Amino acid sequence: MAAVMWIQMSSFLLLMLQITAETTPQTLSSFRAARAGHDIILSCENVIDGQHNCDYTTWNFIDSRNTASVELVAHGQINENVKAEYTRLSVTANCSLLIKKVKAEDVGGYTCRQYKTRGGPQEGPDFTVYLSVINMTEHENNDKVIVNCSVLTHGHCRHTVEWLHEGEKNKSDVENKPGSCSVTVTFKRSHRDQKSKFYNSLKCKVTNNYTKEEQLFPFKLKSSREKTVCRFFS
Structure with a gap:
């Protein structure tokens, strides 16, 4: 009886691990370095098919002090709420993020995120680029x-x-x-x-x-x- 219960419990644990692995979002990452004053392009490696002008792509930024995350790009466009502060940013045709004349304050993590519809659930894993200067x-x-x-x-x-x-x-x-x-x-x-x-x-x-x-x-x-x-x- 005890053996049967152990087999049932083991099967249940394996099932839970499988479900967790399938539902927990993955995070892909890379590291880039740029010289101060130079331009750099941060590639978005998780772009999905069917995008038009990167309208289902967002870029979020968290600085080296790990303060609150800032949404830099929403639906392929520089977020209106941060446009005045982040004037050196633009989005390329393949949804990568261009930073002109890199500065010390640009150091941090840049996360590219994909959606199939506006306001819909996230599609696929995050892709984060950690930028050093x-x-x-x-x-x-x-x-x-x-x-x-x-x-x-x-x-x-x-x-x-x-x-x-x-x-x-x-x-x-x-x-x-x-x-x-x-x-x-x-x-x-x-x-x-x-x-x-x-x-x-x-x-x-x-x-x-x-x-x-x-x-x-x-x-x-x-x-x-x-x-x-x-x-x-x-």
Whole structure:
């Protein structure tokens, strides 16, 4: 009798697990990084067939502080309630989200959601893109020049950052900042006169610790009027 009850209970638990797996919405995600001041397109990878002007697509945003979610795009159009604040956004023909001149405040999670009808139930899983912003700065300290590459991320740091010179890690000059999601390279001011040999080959390598995807961001020498104070993000 006990064996029969155990079999019945096991069957019931398996059925409940199956139902839960079928009804719990899935969330697909990816990670992207963009340099501050540059444009980026966040792809919506869960677009369904039958869309006309992305009229059944929404984009929601939650910033790096995990405050309340904001609906940026409703029915393929920038939401009227946020249009004045998010003037750098637009929706592409394939329902992706274009962000122009990326800023630090753009860091966060962008969720693309699909519907078959307006006001109807959601169709398929969410697709969330976690956007990080790369910031490069340069400043002088006596006879030295310090160049910094920092990654501002959503949540805890999930990137490894290092400077590359001529395609290889310059171990003698690189100073890593463990856990800070940033790295600096320090060199004598006299080296700056050799721009074509040093600056033009200096690249910031950003590796996502989860996906192992690598991105290279070339360093661009700024004029004295454009230089900014070195900042570190945690």
